[in-house]
Amino acid sequence: MTEAPMNRPGEISGWPKLVVTYTTEPAKAAALLPPGLEPLDPVVTVGFYCVPVLGEPELGVSVKLEAAWHGVAGQYTVGLGIDQESAVHISAETNGQPKFLCNLAYFRFGDQVTARASHQGYTFIEYSGTVTGEAPPRDGDFVDHEWWVKYSRAIGGADKEYDFEPHVVDVATTFEQRHIETVDGTLVLRDSPWDPIARHLPICEPGSAQLVTHQPKARNITNGGPLDPIAFWPHADVISGSRWPGLRGGPVPTGAH
Numbered sequence: 001m002t003e004a005p006m007n008r009p010g011e012i013s014g015w016p017k018l019v020v021t022y023t024t025e026p027a028k029a030a031a032l033l034p035p036g037l038e039p040l041d042p043v044v045t046v047g048f049y050c051v052p053v054l055g056e057p058e059l060g061v062s063v064k065l066e067a068a069w070h071g072v073a074g075q076y077t078v079g080l081g082i083d084q085e086s087a088v089h090i091s092a093e094t095n096g097q098p099k100f101l102c103n104l105a106y107f108r109f110g111d112q113v114t115a116r117a118s119h120q121g122y123t124f125i126e127y128s129g130t131v132t133g134e135a136p137p138r139d140g141d142f143v144d145h146e147w148w149v150k151y152s153r154a155i156g157g158a159d160k161e162y163d164f165e166p167h168v169v170d171v172a173t174t175f176e177q178r179h180i181e182t183v184d185g186t187l188v189l190r191d192s193p194w195d196p197i198a199r200h201l202p203i204c205e206p207g208s209a210q211l212v213t214h215q216p217k218a219r220n221i222t223n224g225g226p227l228d229p230i231a232f233w234p235h236a237d238v239i240s241g242s243r244w245p246g247l248r249g250g251p252v253p254t255g256a257h
Contacts, residue, residue, distance in 0.1 A: 004179060012057040014213070016179070018048040018106065018115055020127055020187050021207030028200055029065050032243065034149060034166065035231035037076055040066035044201050045075060046125060046187065048106040048115040058084040059104040061117040061125060063197055067147060069168050069224055074145030079195065079242030081117050092241050095221055096150025096169045100241035113183050113211065119240075122192035129185015129209055137177030141217055146171040149227065149243070153236055166232040170224035174217040183209040193251035196244055 007014050022044055030039040047062045060082040064075035081102025082088065091097035103118040111131040116123055148169040154161035187206065189198035239246035246252060 004181075012050060012052050015050040016181070016211040016213040018113060018127065018183070018209070019212050020046045020209045022046075022187060022203045023205040023207060024201045025204060028202070032065065032078060032200060032245075033067055033076055034227055034235045036069070036168070036227045037147060038068040040068055040073060042066070042204075043207065044197075046127075048104070048117075048127070050106060053084055053087055056084065058082055058087060059106055061102060061104060061115075063201070064146070065201075069145075069147055069170070072145055072170075074147050074170075076147045077243070078197075078201075079244060081119060081195070081242075088241060092150075095171075096148040096167075098148065098238075098241055098243050108211075113185065117195075119192065120194040122190065122194060124190050124192040124195040124197060126188040126190070127185060127209070129183040131181050131211065132184045133182050135180040135182050135210065137180050141174050141176050144173050144175060146173070147224070149232075149235075151232070151236065160230060160233050162229055165229040166227040166236075168224035168227060170222050171219070172222070173219045176215045176217060177212060178215055179213040181211040183211060185209055194239055195242070196239075196251070200244065 024042050024044050026042040029042045033039055043066050045064045050057050050059050060080060062080045063078045065078060067074060067076040077098055080099045082099050083102060083104050085101055088099045088101060091099045106115040113129050116126040148171060149166050150169050151162060151166035152164040154163050189203060191198050237246050238244060239251055
């Protein structure tokens with residue numbers, strides 16, 4: 001086992017990431033992927049984190065799906081809710097990262113771990129659990145690929161026209177795992193029109209929950225190549241900055257198509 005990391009009181013760096021997985025319905029997971037991305041196992045990964053951004057803490061929650069691009073396995077980010085407004089627009093503008101403003105709580109008290117995310121008055125994800133022990137970290141460095149999509153629809157709103165056609169953004173991050181703790185708890189997905197994870201990615205089978213302390217070694221954000229712009233068009237209208245299906249930036253009204 002590894003030695004538990006010790007932070008100075010009030011330190012905002014070095015927090016472990018709470019990583020919770022579960023299995024969802026394969027067809028529903030595949031429906032969220034833009035044509036060109038290949039669905040893999042129907043596993044959803046929910047992550048809660050705190051990292052320093054521009055010298056301030058950024059609390060965030062991510063929802064990711066297993067997917068491959070050009071034969072490379074990775075994860076497609078459906079949404080990334082954060083509590084730091086300055087990072088929302090520039091992240092989407094430059095790299096297509098699907099960030100949106102979100103209210104978050106994430107903390108540990110003794111062996112109790114609590115995390116929840118709320119948006120537009122709806123708490124859509126909650127987790128509560130107890131640390132039960134340690135798990136061995138992965139040996140050596142490894143690279144994770146995360147897939148984002150950058151695009152810009154045409155000025156004036158012309159149908160199926162773009163100022164910048166959709167491209168996959170390949171976020172390749174090299175990590176070293178330092179310390180892992182297992183958590184036994186419950187993930188609850190609540191219905192929300194603004195963050196419809198409970199509807200689009202329901203829990204079929206629970207997976208695992210871990211507190212993962214890792215050391216990022218490198219991060220390369222590159223243009224992974226174009227998507228078919230016509231096939232992508234039904235995926236272009238989303239809710240806020242996420243990739244949940246939407247209508248003019250908001251939820252799809254009941255009965256609308």
